[in-house]
Amino acid sequence: MATSTRPSGLPNRFCLPGFRPRRITPALSHQSKTKVIVIKISVVIPSYNRRDLLKRALLSVYSQTSLPTEVAVIDDGSSDGTEVMLRREFPQANYYYQDNLGVSAARNLGIQQTTGDWLAFLDSDDEWLPEKLANQKAALAANPEYRICHTEENWIRNGAQVDVPKKYAKTGGWIFSHCLALCAMSPSTVLVQRSVLTDIGLFDVRLPACEDYDLWLRITANYPVLLVEQPQISKHGGHEDQLSQAFWGMDRFRISALQKIIDAGQLSEQNRLAAVNMLLKKAGVYLNGVIKRGKTEEADYYRQLIERYAMDVH
Numbered sequence: 001m002a003t004s005t006r007p008s009g010l011p012n013r014f015c016l017p018g019f020r021p022r023r024i025t026p027a028l029s030h031q032s033k034t035k036v037i038v039i040k041i042s043v044v045i046p047s048y049n050r051r052d053l054l055k056r057a058l059l060s061v062y063s064q065t066s067l068p069t070e071v072a073v074i075d076d077g078s079s080d081g082t083e084v085m086l087r088r089e090f091p092q093a094n095y096y097y098q099d100n101l102g103v104s105a106a107r108n109l110g111i112q113q114t115t116g117d118w119l120a121f122l123d124s125d126d127e128w129l130p131e132k133l134a135n136q137k138a139a140l141a142a143n144p145e146y147r148i149c150h151t152e153e154n155w156i157r158n159g160a161q162v163d164v165p166k167k168y169a170k171t172g173g174w175i176f177s178h179c180l181a182l183c184a185m186s187p188s189t190v191l192v193q194r195s196v197l198t199d200i201g202l203f204d205v206r207l208p209a210c211e212d213y214d215l216w217l218r219i220t221a222n223y224p225v226l227l228v229e230q231p232q233i234s235k236h237g238g239h240e241d242q243l244s245q246a247f248w249g250m251d252r253f254r255i256s257a258l259q260k261i262i263d264a265g266q267l268s269e270q271n272r273l274a275a276v277n278m279l280l281k282k283a284g285v286y287l288n289g290v291i292k293r294g295k296t297e298e299a300d301y302y303r304q305l306i307e308r309y310a311m312d313v314h
Helices: 051-062 082-089 103-113 132-142 194-200 211-220 251-263 269-292 296-313
Strands: 003-005 041-047 070-075 094-097 118-121 148-157 160-162 191-193 226-237
Touching (some): 041 051, 118 194
Parallel strands (some): 041 118, 070 094, 148 226
């Protein structure tokens, strides 16, 4: 039967450690670059009232040619029969329920309740291609110094595959600067060693959106990222309940994430200047938007913010 757990006593906020530069050491033991490594992978899937989409996502997990060690579904307060469906069709999945606290809290709960030394995230509206985990494990076996790996992706909009805009092309290596303009990694593609999150911290529950953008900034400031260049997931969009469509002015959350990592004071000078310049660019665009909407107090706040950080580049 599916494990049903209502955790108690977990904090609603998670401390975010400082951004400490780290020397990258081999994270995986391996005998040959041709052998697939044996690692324990925990899959974390947050879901809110997406019973049918969640079923598609889970089918893609259990169709993997290299199966994960465990699968945790975090139900963020659904009322659509999600638990009934899981108990009936996916009894092998571990099920956890929380009140509607948001996707960050749901992912964090999944991280805390699982035991694998590597974590794979899957949004409930996406699906993995059958060899996704196998290909990432093979890539990590050939590049054991990496502790995080992501992949290219296919985009599906309203049921049809579309071309991925060039600005969303994925890249690997030290990609902090590439992560500044937009969210450069999709959560559903990421496989990350648990020790990275122990070092960097979890998803910031104070951000109602762009929580992944915030985490990728903190990770890529300290760790290089391995890229599998072939698409390994189908990323679905165009449906009404997408978080990216729930808020006007999404860049205000990215500005907040930039401000946080700059103020932590532990970026390299090159990364700090790049982050400040991106903050100023985004804040200037957002300021024009709030002025047009007559939001006087918010406009004053962003004017002061721009004035403060403009001093850092002169």
